[in-house]
Amino acid sequence: MKPCAFEYFTPATVPEAIGLLERYGEEAKVLAGGQSLIPMLNFRVARPKVLVDINQVKELDYIREEKDELVIGGLTRERSLEVSPLIQKKCPILAEAISYIGHLPIRTRGTMGGSLVHADPTAEIPVVISALEGTMKVVGPSGERLLRAEEFFVTYLTSALEPSEILVEVRIPTLPPNTGWSFMEFSRRHGDFGIVSVAALLFMGSQGRCQKASLALGGVAPSPLRAREAEKLLSGQVITAALIMEAGVLAAQATEPESDYHASAEYRRNLAKVFTQRSLQEAWNKIKGGK
Ligand SMILES: Cc1cc2nc3c(=O)[nH]c(=O)nc-3n(C[C@H](O)[C@H](O)[C@H](O)COP(=O)(O)OP(=O)(O)OC[C@H]3O[C@@H](n4cnc5c(N)ncnc54)[C@H](O)[C@@H]3O)c2cc1C
Secondary structure (H helix, E strand, O other): OOOOOOEEEOOOOHHHHHHHHHHHHHHEEEEOOOOOHHHHHHOOOOOOOEEEEHHHOHHHOOEEEEOOEEEEEOOOEHHHHHHOHHHHHHOHHHHHHHOOOOOHHHHHHOEHHHHHHHOOOOOHHHHHHHHHOOEEEEEEOOEEEEEEHHHHEEEOOEEOOOOOOEEEEEEEEOOOOOEEEEEEEEOOOOOOOOOEEEEEEEEEOHHHEEEEEEEEEEOOOOOOEEOHHHHHHHOOOEOOHHHHHHHHHHHHHHOOOOOOOOOOHHHHHHHHHHHHHHHHHHHHHHHHOOO
16 A cells, blocks of 8 residues: 655754644654654554654764763664664663664664654563663753653553654663673564563672662563562572572563464463573673673
């Protein structure tokens, strides 16, 4: 099918883009990489009267380090993040997770901002940004707002963005040297959307104890899910195989999966347990191996 007719604008600056979104309100949609929006237009699941293509807003395409944060523009391509030496060094879990997204042409077009605003609960970037406790900077006609991941992701395919707002920037803390990390996902074939994914971070403190754990799961709730009870169990502890097993059980208990044609709710819950255990083990192995 072909999309419904729409008016098309190519603003060159953020204020220009916001002005257009304000003028057309709910009739307008931002177009970034188009890897989610264009199929939705073609299937007529989305029927905006106006497209505001932000691909000429070059000021939104950057990756930089500021103090102890990585700062990423909303229009930065997934592939740019995947191959960025800075991301690979300071936040390798993000580069690793992105390598699971679709295939190379999709990552070459798809953007950080588009993936976050699209808010698919099985998408890799939202899961990692939740585990990393990233902050989203959104700008609209009445100024800018900073939203934490749990405020940003509202439910299935819904973010807290207002129709006339643009996601301009994402800030994520750089990982301290002694951090174990792992991203794992189960999908039928590499490149398919994940059925269940897990991002695990173990921040080590003194005397071999885990100071803080952060665990986010995809595909098991309407938005990325933080496994808070499992995190509490691990925090302040010396990590052992028994603790890792128990954390997996707690993470699975926190899930609210639904059955669909990919997997039953019960199967997803079991994957949540097993993949939490495996990813924690991998994160722990990285610390033990000094990587
Ligand atoms: C075959 C195929 C396989 C894929 N596989 C995966 C996968 O395995 N994992 C995965 O996570 N994704 C997958 N994707 C989706 C891909 O990652 C998309 O690029 C991403 O979800 C959306 O990013 P985009 O830049 O293409 O956004 P677009 O499609 O342009 O936009 C998506 C939504 O976000 C809004 N938007 C975009 N940018 C902004 C912004 N800066 N501010 C405000 N609103 C904005 C748009 O209005 C729209 O509602 C796949 C896509 C295809 C076609």
